[in-house]
Amino acid sequence: MNAAIRPRLTLLNDGLVGSIIDEAFSLLENHGIFVENENALKLLGDSGAKIDLKSQKAHLGRSLVENALTTTPSEIRLYDRTGETSFVIGGDNVHFDPGSAAVSILDPETQSERKPVTRDLIRFFRLAETLTHIHFQSTALVSADVPHDMADAYRLYLGLREANKPFITGTFRVESFAPMREMLTAIRGSAAALAEKPLAVFDACPSPPLKWSRLTSQSLIDAARAGIPSELISMGMTGATSPVTIAGTLVQHTAENLCGMAICQAARPGAPVIFGGSPSSFDMRRGTTPMGAIETMMIDAGYAQVGKALGMPVHAYMGLSDAKTLDAQAGLESALGAVLAALAGVNVVSGPGMLDFESCQSLEKLVVDDEICGMAYRLLDGISRRDTPLALDIFKTLGEDMSFLTHEHTRRLYRSEHTMPRLADRETYEAWVASGRKTMADRAREDVERRLSGFAPSPPEDHKAAAIREIMAAYARTCGLDTLPDEA
Amino acid sequence: MTEEKLFDAMQEAVVSGDKLRARSLAEEALGLGIDPARIMEKGYIPGIQKVGDLWEQGEYFLPELITSAACMKEAMEVLRPALLQGGRAASPEGAVVIGTVEGDIHDIGKNLVASMLQANGFEVHDLGADVKLERFISEAEEKRAEIICLSALLTTTMLNQKRLIGLLADKGLRDRYGVLVGGAPVTRAWAEQIGADGFGANAPDAVRAAKAIAADVKKRREHVERDPR
Numbered sequence A: 001m002n003a004a005i006r007p008r009l010t011l012l013n014d015g016l017v018g019s020i021i022d023e024a025f026s027l028l029e030n031h032g033i034f035v036e037n038e039n040a041l042k043l044l045g046d047s048g049a050k051i052d053l054k055s056q057k058a059h060l061g062r063s064l065v066e067n068a069l070t071t072t073p074s075e076i077r078l079y080d081r082t083g084e085t086s087f088v089i090g091g092d093n094v095h096f097d098p099g100s101a102a103v104s105i106l107d108p109e110t111q112s113e114r115k116p117v118t119r120d121l122i123r124f125f126r127l128a129e130t131l132t133h134i135h136f137q138s139t140a141l142v143s144a145d146v147p148h149d150m151a152d153a154y155r156l157y158l159g160l161r162e163a164n165k166p167f168i169t170g171t172f173r174v175e176s177f178a179p180m181r182e183m184l185t186a187i188r189g190s191a192a193a194l195a196e197k198p199l200a201v202f203d204a205c206p207s208p209p210l211k212w213s214r215l216t217s218q219s220l221i222d223a224a225r226a227g228i229p230s231e232l233i234s235m236g237m238t239g240a241t242s243p244v245t246i247a248g249t250l251v252q253h254t255a256e257n258l259c260g261m262a263i264c265q266a267a268r269p270g271a272p273v274i275f276g277g278s279p280s281s282f283d284m285r286r287g288t289t290p291m292g293a294i295e296t297m298m299i300d301a302g303y304a305q306v307g308k309a310l311g312m313p314v315h316a317y318m319g320l321s322d323a324k325t326l327d328a329q330a331g332l333e334s335a336l337g338a339v340l341a342a343l344a345g346v347n348v349v350s351g352p353g354m355l356d357f358e359s360c361q362s363l364e365k366l367v368v369d370d371e372i373c374g375m376a377y378r379l380l381d382g383i384s385r386r387d388t389p390l391a392l393d394i395f396k397t398l399g400e401d402m403s404f405l406t407h408e409h410t411r412r413l414y415r416s417e418h419t420m421p422r423l424a425d426r427e428t429y430e431a432w433v434a435s436g437r438k439t440m441a442d443r444a445r446e447d448v449e450r451r452l453s454g455f456a457p458s459p460p461e462d463h464k465a466a467a468i469r470e471i472m473a474a475y476a477r478t479c480g481l482d483t484l485p486d487e488a
Numbered sequence B: 001m002t003e004e005k006l007f008d009a010m011q012e013a014v015v016s017g018d019k020l021r022a023r024s025l026a027e028e029a030l031g032l033g034i035d036p037a038r039i040m041e042k043g044y045i046p047g048i049q050k051v052g053d054l055w056e057q058g059e060y061f062l063p064e065l066i067t068s069a070a071c072m073k074e075a076m077e078v079l080r081p082a083l084l085q086g087g088r089a090a091s092p093e094g095a096v097v098i099g100t101v102e103g104d105i106h107d108i109g110k111n112l113v114a115s116m117l118q119a120n121g122f123e124v125h126d127l128g129a130d131v132k133l134e135r136f137i138s139e140a141e142e143k144r145a146e147i148i149c150l151s152a153l154l155t156t157t158m159l160n161q162k163r164l165i166g167l168l169a170d171k172g173l174r175d176r177y178g179v180l181v182g183g184a185p186v187t188r189a190w191a192e193q194i195g196a197d198g199f200g201a202n203a204p205d206a207v208r209a210a211k212a213i214a215a216d217v218k219k220r221r222e223h224v225e226r227d228p229r
Helices: A014-031 A038-046 A062-071 A118-130 A148-162 A174-188 A191-196 A214-226 A246-267 A294-309 A328-344 A363-381 A392-397 A408-417 A429-434 A440-453 A462-478 B003-016 B019-031 B036-056 B062-085 B108-119 B133-143 B155-170 B188-194 B203-226
Strands: A033-035 A050-052 A057-059 A076-079 A086-089 A095-097 A104-106 A167-170 A200-204 A230-234 A273-277 A315-317 A348-350 B094-100 B122-126 B147-151 B178-182 B198-200
Touching: A014 A033, A014 A057, A014 A062, A014 A246, A014 A294, A033 A038, A033 A246, A038 A050, A038 A057, A038 A214, A038 A246, A062 A246, A104 A363, A118 A148, A118 A363, A118 A440, A148 A167, A148 A174, A148 A462, A148 B155, A174 A191, A174 A200, A174 A214, A174 A462, A191 A214, A200 A214, A214 A230, A214 A246, A230 A246, A230 A315, A246 A273, A246 A294, A273 A294, A294 A315, A294 A328, A328 A348, A328 A363, A363 A440, B003 B019, B003 B036, B003 B062, B019 B036, B019 B062, B036 B062, B036 B203, B062 B108, B062 B203, B094 B108, B094 B133, B094 B203, B108 B122, B108 B147, B108 B178, B108 B203, B122 B133, B133 B147, B133 B155, B147 B155, B147 B203, B155 B178, B155 B188, B178 B188, B178 B203, B188 B198, B198 B203
Parallel strands: A095 A348, A167 A200, A200 A230, A230 A273, A273 A315, A315 A348, B094 B122, B094 B147, B147 B178, B178 B198
Antiparallel strands: A033 A057, A050 A057, A076 A086
């Protein structure tokens, strides 16, 4: 069998990629970038950057950045909780994970957004475990029943308890990094084992334009030293916090990410870093950040191409929607994003389940999006030459009834050549009416309950579960909480 | 240029977003001895009102809106000394302190509202982003503001809008100030829930709300002064 060509989306010609990278280098060197973190400034200074401590501005020369790139791994291996299964983040591999850090959940009963609580997080993690095409978990919901100061660590704690898949996560405050790292270390057994087999990626967002905050710079440094991969999430908004043109925004995006990469490499050469982002086309009417805009997706595919040209693994927020409920807009924006991300070879695609500008998660949408991701994967498999000749022999051996249905060739290959939807409606009109005129959202609701009722929890070994609970409880006490909600 | 023509040109400068011209026309008008309050009233205010209308009609978007607000600022810089000299209020609508609440570094929305408030006759004291709650109150006291405007882009920092209202109450100052809240996750329901005086869904909406609140606060204060308890 001859391998199929990999379908590919390419938006930038080589000249444009070169100009974007050149201008990004020039921005870093001449214009400079704000780094509001003394540790990071010192690290960059030691690597040869020109630092003005008073204005907290760093000027990074081209050779500094190019040297840092040479120690940045071009691919990263992420391992699940058991440490047995690994996922390569690099090349043209595509892994989907739920859009992260939603502060609301779409309640399936009321169809309104509300604050998520512990029970919602547990249901979400369990559901994501059952979804074939969602390779990674993310700390997708922020639990509102704990103090905000510990909410970042708490979502990871519940996740590690409930889920086996690797995690995309991040900190909301500098202090939370230590307990989060300790929990990951407890699961792996030692700091060395965690660095050997990373279990979670930490997101860190610069503040556009051209600024790395105290929190995010520190996250980069801490993660680099612990061998935890960082995902750089630049997020310019065209015409508001970055140039209005897509190409101009790509320059700024590249500069911000390169600075983040340089901080990681200065903290520890060889530190794993992902060239990611969550930029958006800025809505000039409402001042909102539409993730479902085609221009947003074009920026994403564009910087993915730049990140690849720089030899780094890439990430994007795609496969999500700005719709407020599971409607046609939710389907169209999520499908468009997931498919374009897959075609662009984005290694980590964060988005499934997400609604309302990255602020809301929906379990029902997550199962729909899993189906979308399955279609995207099928598309990536392309059209292959399974037989030679392609069809002539089949016609030779076709019976008198001329039926392909009964042909051995059909039976042998239909399952691998075609995918079957679980949720999309393919009934006749009469059958659809007879079964209660259910919409995709209705079927998704049923699917969520079916999956959750059949879910068999696989908690970590007792001593590990006890260890992460102890770390979490101790951190909770420093945040003024004596009893974790999941004990109730 | 006749007075009429000057006023038309001012309106045109604001509508088209020509900052240099907005400034030079104000200088020219002052040079001709035209009353600065009249310049505002006949020249610039109709301009920014027209911009508001164009926004309502869906003709204008944020870049036009904010550039026109910047034109108003240019003109005001020229006119303010003359207004003050004549004993006139440079900002007839009242004074506001505005900022993004502590823990939140997002400031686009806040900046939009600040420029629109200024363009519409408010004296605006922009405290920036990540502003401590205590500071909103001390600045409001110092600047004798009518309104405290609180922006929050995160649902987590949104809680600080509620805390500020509690803090005002603790200090016995709740009735002295109007509190206007806004930001991406902020809704009318949230504003009502926390007992804010108003809510701005977008910059022009915030201006509308601020005008109503300022009038209300002034009335409240007069009432308190007449009837001290």
